[in-house]
Amino acid sequence: MPIRVMLADDHAVVRAGHRFLLDQENDIIIVAEADDSDSAYHQYLTHAPDVLVLDLSLPGAGGLAVIRRIVTRDPEAKILVFTMHDEVLYAKRALEAGARGYLTKDADPDLLPEAIRQVARGKNYMADAIARQLVAQYTQGDDNPLALLTQREFEIFCLAAEGLSVQEIAANLHISYKTAANYMTRIKQKLDLNTLGELVRLAFLHGVVGKPASVGKAE
Amino acid sequence: MPIRVMLADDHAVVRAGHRFLLDQENDIIIVAEADDSDSAYHQYLTHAPDVLVLDLSLPGAGGLAVIRRIVTRDPEAKILVFTMHDEVLYAKRALEAGARGYLTKDADPDLLPEAIRQVARGKNYMADAIARQLVAQYTQGDDNPLALLTQREFEIFCLAAEGLSVQEIAANLHISYKTAANYMTRIKQKLDLNTLGELVRLAFLHGVVGKPASVGKAE
């Protein structure tokens, strides 16, 4: 019997791409799709797929939040993160939140079906590069100040690093302006930052925000 | 006769998605694909597609460079940019470089076929949100928005981009806090920025601040 897969990604193209690629595997069928956090959560509960393929940068509460919500409800949930970010930090947090696998969009597309099968079988799957860095991180201790942040704080940190204003963050996360502002304050304290600017720099320096290829460079 | 389309995107999933979605349109066929800059350029020349759908963040020379190279060779080239970035800056640069349309990945997927048809017909196509911002913003702006700044403004911009607070900037330049604050306001206005975060991002994106390698980053 085939592996029942659900897709959660806010970009319709990416979902279509997965559908196209996975349709060619005869042991995998797609039973549901979602394009935002809430929808992902509810679809998961109603369809109970064997594997959830999830993009971390979902609009709404955010991919990490979805993982946590789902895992809380169903600790056996098999979630495979497939995302743009090749940043270790994200992988680490996603795994902590309960994901069983992590693949980046740069990975060879053939890897996804294989990863899905692994995860469906109850194993974990990790992109090599990420895995190597993960162990490196764990071994050499945590000098990464970002690790001090709670999951939620980290999410807010990321949004701020993208240049979003406090009210945009609040709107994005469905929380009050006050809460977002309070988080910002706490984050700056924890990271010993004085200005928003330092925060963004830190994010860039740690590669949390994807530096858009070579758009502004050269010439 | 169908519109001959070529895809250039480094993510196989995204190409598959486009293929899947565009295959359903019977007036559009995909004649070539590329996953990096050089390949995109050469494929374009050999296949001479009616429309090139291009992701700006191509590895290699970068999407903008590809546009310029292709347009130089073939000023009639019809290039439609389809990208992750909804930042006006990229749209503007892409259009200047010779693109005929700009769509973001967040756009309704139904828009792409329509955009392709428009561009194939020789018209321009622009995502609404982007278009509105474009005209609102750099109507007669310079290539580099930073060029709008006076020397002094630029100096302050740089310091802010380094993460300095307003008072630090004032101290650094031996001017009053008020003056520095007023400059900051004016700079944000000129560049159409809302937050300090956006300013720092802009600086990074334009390479104003150097990013030290090896902080904890990948490959």
Added chain:
DNA sequence: ATCCGCCAGGGAAATGTTCCTATGGCGCGT
């Protein structure tokens, strides 16, 4: 001479930030 753009700053109102406080949920040890 006059105008104009740039630099520098004051004052006041609007906005934002920080600190303190409080609630409810959840997990953990006893």
Added chain:
DNA sequence: ACGCGCCATAGGAACATTTCCCTGGCGGAT
């Protein structure tokens, strides 16, 4: 079951910053 601590959420008040408006000085155009 109970308290304890941590986290997410958020209101209020004090405090700080930002923004807008305005004033001057200075130097380069016309």
